Amino acid sequence: MGDLNARGASSRRFPPGPESVARARRFVRTVLGHAAPDVVETAQLLVSELVTNAVLYARTEVEVTAAAEAGTVRVAVGDHRPDRALVPHECASYAGTGQGLALVALLASRHGVDTGEARKTVWFELDPGGAPPHPAGWDVTVPASRVGTTVTLIDVPEALYSASQQHRHTLLREAGLAVAAGTDLGVPAHDLAVAQDMSNVISARVTAALREQPAEAGVRSLLLGMPPDAGPAVRTLWEVLGLAEEAARDERLLTLPALPRGRVFHQWLFDQIAGQLDGGTPVAWTVVPREPGAGLSELVPWDPGQVRAARVPTIAADERNLIIAANAAAADLLGRHPDDLVGRPLTMLMPEHLRRRHTGSFTSLLLTGQPRILGRSVPLPALHRDGRLVPIRLLIQTQETADGRTVFVAQLTPRAAAPLAPDRPPGRPRSVPALPEPAGGPASVARVAVRGLAGASALERLALVADTGAALSSATDLDEGLQRVGGILTDRLADWCAVDLFTENAEVERVCVVHRGPRGSSPQEHEGPLPPVSVTARGPLARALRGAGPLLLTEPPPSNQVTSPLDAHYLRMFRRLGANSAVVAPLRARRDVIGALTVARSGWERPFTEADLPLVDDIVRTLALGVDNARLHQETRNIAERLQRSLLPVLPQVAHLELAARYAASSTTAQVGGDWYDCFVLPGGDTAVVIGDVAGHNLDAAITMSQLRSMLRGIAVDREEPPATVLRRLDTANHSFDREATATCVYGLIKGSGHGPWELAHSSAGHLPPLLTVPDGPTRFLEGGAGLLLGVDPDVPRAGASDAIPPHATVLLYTDGLVERRGEPLDHALDRLSRHAAALAREPLDVFCDELLIRLGADGEDDIAVLAVRPTPPS
Numbered sequence: 001m002g003d004l005n006a007r008g009a010s011s012r013r014f015p016p017g018p019e020s021v022a023r024a025r026r027f028v029r030t031v032l033g034h035a036a037p038d039v040v041e042t043a044q045l046l047v048s049e050l051v052t053n054a055v056l057y058a059r060t061e062v063e064v065t066a067a068a069e070a071g072t073v074r075v076a077v078g079d080h081r082p083d084r085a086l087v088p089h090e091c092a093s094y095a096g097t098g099q100g101l102a103l104v105a106l107l108a109s110r111h112g113v114d115t116g117e118a119r120k121t122v123w124f125e126l127d128p129g130g131a132p133p134h135p136a137g138w139d140v141t142v143p144a145s146r147v148g149t150t151v152t153l154i155d156v157p158e159a160l161y162s163a164s165q166q167h168r169h170t171l172l173r174e175a176g177l178a179v180a181a182g183t184d185l186g187v188p189a190h191d192l193a194v195a196q197d198m199s200n201v202i203s204a205r206v207t208a209a210l211r212e213q214p215a216e217a218g219v220r221s222l223l224l225g226m227p228p229d230a231g232p233a234v235r236t237l238w239e240v241l242g243l244a245e246e247a248a249r250d251e252r253l254l255t256l257p258a259l260p261r262g263r264v265f266h267q268w269l270f271d272q273i274a275g276q277l278d279g280g281t282p283v284a285w286t287v288v289p290r291e292p293g294a295g296l297s298e299l300v301p302w303d304p305g306q307v308r309a310a311r312v313p314t315i316a317a318d319e320r321n322l323i324i325a326a327n328a329a330a331a332d333l334l335g336r337h338p339d340d341l342v343g344r345p346l347t348m349l350m351p352e353h354l355r356r357r358h359t360g361s362f363t364s365l366l367l368t369g370q371p372r373i374l375g376r377s378v379p380l381p382a383l384h385r386d387g388r389l390v391p392i393r394l395l396i397q398t399q400e401t402a403d404g405r406t407v408f409v410a411q412l413t414p415r416a417a418a419p420l421a422p423d424r425p426p427g428r429p430r431s432v433p434a435l436p437e438p439a440g441g442p443a444s445v446a447r448v449a450v451r452g453l454a455g456a457s458a459l460e461r462l463a464l465v466a467d468t469g470a471a472l473s474s475a476t477d478l479d480e481g482l483q484r485v486g487g488i489l490t491d492r493l494a495d496w497c498a499v500d501l502f503t504e505n506a507e508v509e510r511v512c513v514v515h516r517g518p519r520g521s522s523p524q525e526h527e528g529p530l531p532p533v534s535v536t537a538r539g540p541l542a543r544a545l546r547g548a549g550p551l552l553l554t555e556p557p558p559s560n561q562v563t564s565p566l567d568a569h570y571l572r573m574f575r576r577l578g579a580n581s582a583v584v585a586p587l588r589a590r591r592d593v594i595g596a597l598t599v600a601r602s603g604w605e606r607p608f609t610e611a612d613l614p615l616v617d618d619i620v621r622t623l624a625l626g627v628d629n630a631r632l633h634q635e636t637r638n639i640a641e642r643l644q645r646s647l648l649p650v651l652p653q654v655a656h657l658e659l660a661a662r663y664a665a666s667s668t669t670a671q672v673g674g675d676w677y678d679c680f681v682l683p684g685g686d687t688a689v690v691i692g693d694v695a696g697h698n699l700d701a702a703i704t705m706s707q708l709r710s711m712l713r714g715i716a717v718d719r720e721e722p723p724a725t726v727l728r729r730l731d732t733a734n735h736s737f738d739r740e741a742t743a744t745c746v747y748g749l750i751k752g753s754g755h756g757p758w759e760l761a762h763s764s765a766g767h768l769p770p771l772l773t774v775p776d777g778p779t780r781f782l783e784g785g786a787g788l789l790l791g792v793d794p795d796v797p798r799a800g801a802s803d804a805i806p807p808h809a810t811v812l813l814y815t816d817g818l819v820e821r822r823g824e825p826l827d828h829a830l831d832r833l834s835r836h837a838a839a840l841a842r843e844p845l846d847v848f849c850d851e852l853l854i855r856l857g858a859d860g861e862d863d864i865a866v867l868a869v870r871p872t873p874p875s
Helices: 019-031 037-058 101-107 158-180 189-211 231-249 260-277 304-309 328-334 352-368 458-473 478-492 540-545 565-577 610-646 699-719 723-737 826-839 845-856
Strands: 010-014 062-069 072-079 110-115 120-126 149-157 219-226 314-317 323-326 377-383 389-400 406-414 496-502 508-515 551-553 581-589 592-601 657-664 674-681 687-694 743-751 758-765 771-773 801-805 810-814 864-871
Touching: 010 019, 019 037, 019 062, 037 062, 037 072, 037 101, 037 120, 037 158, 037 189, 101 120, 149 158, 149 260, 158 189, 158 231, 158 260, 158 389, 189 219, 189 231, 219 260, 231 260, 304 314, 304 323, 314 328, 328 377, 328 389, 328 406, 352 845, 377 845, 389 657, 458 478, 458 610, 478 496, 478 508, 478 610, 496 540, 508 565, 540 551, 540 565, 540 581, 540 592, 551 610, 581 610, 592 610, 657 674, 657 845, 674 699, 674 864, 687 699, 687 810, 687 864, 699 723, 699 743, 723 743, 723 758, 743 810, 771 826, 810 826, 810 845, 826 845, 845 864
Parallel strands: none
Antiparallel strands: 010 062, 062 072, 072 120, 110 120, 149 219, 314 323, 314 406, 377 389, 389 406, 496 508, 496 592, 551 581, 581 592, 657 864, 674 687, 687 743, 743 758, 758 801, 771 810, 810 864
């Protein structure tokens, strides 16, 4: 430690209170006043950290000793709790205050700890002669992880644990200082001390367990030795953290509250420790249900390459709301280059009227931890480089970096495309969740061998094939379905599997790689476009893609048989993921080969044999049928959506009449509905407004919608009759062509000159009533003119109505997807729409429509169409 007892060394004792931190800092400056100023400042910083640690965790009198000799500064901080061992925390440089021992290790030339029977002393030296050496960490004894009652933590994502631990210690540290200074956080001092002690115990035991695991693993299963009586202290820790989080949300602490996933992870961690100490069984993190906005259980740390490799338009931003990564798909969507986006604020991709809203929501997330903008598919416009607006659905989720920072990963799905499954953001590994452990012990600690299904019963083999088909057919899209299939196969048949499919251009793409747990290689690096199946390709994958197989591989393909880039790529995957046997089989549908399936077992498994080939053949038949059906379904949907969008009109330019419209496909289904809007000017000068919804969600609904739209336009322009008469004629025509089709519709005429007054003449065929929003008056629904929906009885007379439209008022026509929610009364839904519309009454019409979709259309289960009209007399 150096001689701090020599002449010139000074010591002072301080009480265990927060005021001692500043006093110790002043004491060190006084003693070291003749040393170099930068050295003195560093010494003050480090003594502040060490005294704070002693006040918070030792809670005894603190003695500070300082000396300077030949320019070298030596400082020691002692307390009377030698039993309270040091618990160094890994902290990144951005973490601010509260880094304690990590900061000392980073800045000091030498450092250490001396422990005696009645005293513990932490010391450091600062040598002004050169830069500090590379920090070597602390040479402390970490308690053995398995001493005490064993607690099993299954599938712990290291990056998420690191971020959660860092936030927990920072929050408890600040709460301790605040309570010691007299701030009432609702936390008893005794409970706070218990929480801090137990937090350190957990950190020490997890640190020890992590040291016993291979460093390359992104997800680990840990065995912790916990004190048998620690359960009550763990529960106290959870309660204290909750109160501290509440204080952070109320801005009574400087530390920001935890983001949703951090809270969920801590609850799981503490429940596992306390529950198992009470005799409960382990539950893996990967199978714990998430609360809305809590995100997903990514098992590997985030890195920018995951965004760049994603097929979905994707952008990542940091906690400063600055873009840190973007892929080519996102840049193309916005008319930019990926490098031009990095370092720019995320708000540059939004129209002006949404920037303040996004900044407010993002700031609210950081300040309150409330996930209003996370995990929700929100329809909104993005700003193209040329100034035009691109309709998208925005889905933001969080992920942790290796050093514990949070990254916000945003998927920008064009609303003209099929909705994406929201449960796999870029960077999520292709590994399957842990399953309930068998009777022999934790499945993730002592892995259960894959059953050799060659000797399985016919019922078991049939169940595997049936489950494979069901997993694919029940998924919302092909990617999700193949991921589920991979999970089943790697649970019951193989260690890893890969699916390769031909694209529309006869190219080959590896669409899915799934394995049981992370090895040194991330499976994403093996996905994506593959080299072509050239005439020189002779490897097993090339043979399967030409129709041969199932092929049994009793060893990886030999290097001397690699004759093409495709063969080399296949061999590289085998070597990186590990396999001692495999089966590769073609996927055939309608007499064509559409792809191939590879299932493989690693060295410790029983290898595949000829007896396994019939089972794999049955699996690929089922898989090929499901893939083909999914592709046909998607093709049909794309046709329907293109038809539907082609029929959405360009709104006319009408003097002194503002018009705005929005359309958003469902974010949760893979089907297209029959929603439509229309607006056109009649020969007589009136402006026709239409909103409608055909029953059904398929190509037939889209075709019926196109027919109704065309017939309505023709009847309206030809006759220029009142809306009720036009709807009756439309119903008669529809009944003549298709007696089965039903639809709802509102047809209205905006009447009035450029200076007003204006009125809306309208009639409704079973549709939701238009909403009239007045800036300085009540908001009300225009319920007159209601009648039966189209397709029920064309002979029933229809009613019409007419309502005055004040200047600057807004008439809103909308489909049910904007308001209806499963299990909610319609009156409640309409009241919600009325409140939001009233709050937006003075906003520009584009803002009015965009905000309604953002507020009411997120995670919508049905398509949404909106048409808004606002008379604007000359000023």
